[in-house]
Structure formats: structure tokens, C-alpha cells
Amino acid sequence: MNDAAQxxxxxxxxxxSLLVLTGTLAWQTTLLAQDAPVGEWRNIAGDAAATRYLPVDQINADNFNDLEVAWVWRGDNFGPGVDYLLRSTPIYVDGLLYTVAGQRRTVVAIDPA
Structure with missing residues (x-):
């Protein structure tokens, strides 16, 4: 058997493999480019560009001082916090807030309603 055949x-x-990789990247780019409903963060840091910006006007200079805490979630049952590690950026998808808690970085889904 010659080298060309091998x-x-x-x-x-x-x-x-290159074709599959290209197709996968194109598919993911299409998914990331889709607009999420207003108020949802479907990507870490808000969007595919990590802008951490959301164009909503519910909170503005006129009503800022009137804001009150609506709810608090405590993750004590997941163990001590991890202040020395990077903090997570939660994402909000389909009415649920996803984040991590504790030293083992357990993923939690919180219903903020």
C-alpha cells in the first residue's frame, strides 16, 4: 500500500471534521443572534457581545428612590460563600433566574415571581 492511499x-x-465544525459554529452563531424577549438575559453578561446592557426603562431617575427590595434569596444551605473566587453573572430565561451557589458552584434555578 502506498503513502497516498494511507x-x-x-x-x-x-x-x-472541518465541515461539521463549520456547521456547528454557524448554528451557534444563529442561536446567539436571536433576540431574547425584553428583560431576559439568555447569555452570560447579557448578550453575545457581553455588553451587560438591557434597553429597558422601568427604572429611571424619577422612580429610583422609590425602589424597594421585592425578595431575597439565600444560598446558605449550599455551604459557605466563595468570596475569593469569581462571582457568577446570573441569567434570566423563561421566567427563571439561573445562578450558582456554594463552594461546589451548584447550579440553581430561582423563580423570582
Missing amino acids: RRPTAERFSL
């Missing part, structure tokens, strides 16, 4: 399957596998 290299051919490897080249075909590489081409197929």
Missing part, C-alpha cells in the same frame, strides 16, 4: 482516509476525516 493518507486519503485521514484527509477525508479531516475534511468531514
Whole structure:
């Protein structure tokens, strides 16, 4: 068997892998480009560009001083906090707030309603 015959399957596998990778990246880019409903953070840091910006006007300079705490979630049952590690940025999808808690970084879904 010559070298060209041995290299051919490897080249075909590489081409197929490259095609699958390209398709997967295109699919993910399309998903990230879809607009989320107003008020939802479906990506870490808000959007695919990590802008941490949300164009809502419910809170403004006129009503800022009237804001009150609506609810508090405590994660004490997940163990001590991890102040020395990076803090998570929660995401809000379909009415649920997702974040992590405790030293084991347990994922939790919170219903803020």
C-alpha cells in the first residue's frame, strides 16, 4: 500500500471534521443572534457581545428612590460563600433566574415571581 492511499482516509476525516465544525459554529452563531424577549438575559453578561446592557426603562431617575427590595434569596444551605473566587453573572430565561451557589458552584434555578 502506498503513502497516498494511507493518507486519503485521514484527509477525508479531516475534511468531514472541518465541515461539521463549520456547521456547528454557524448554528451557534444563529442561536446567539436571536433576540431574547425584553428583560431576559439568555447569555452570560447579557448578550453575545457581553455588553451587560438591557434597553429597558422601568427604572429611571424619577422612580429610583422609590425602589424597594421585592425578595431575597439565600444560598446558605449550599455551604459557605466563595468570596475569593469569581462571582457568577446570573441569567434570566423563561421566567427563571439561573445562578450558582456554594463552594461546589451548584447550579440553581430561582423563580423570582
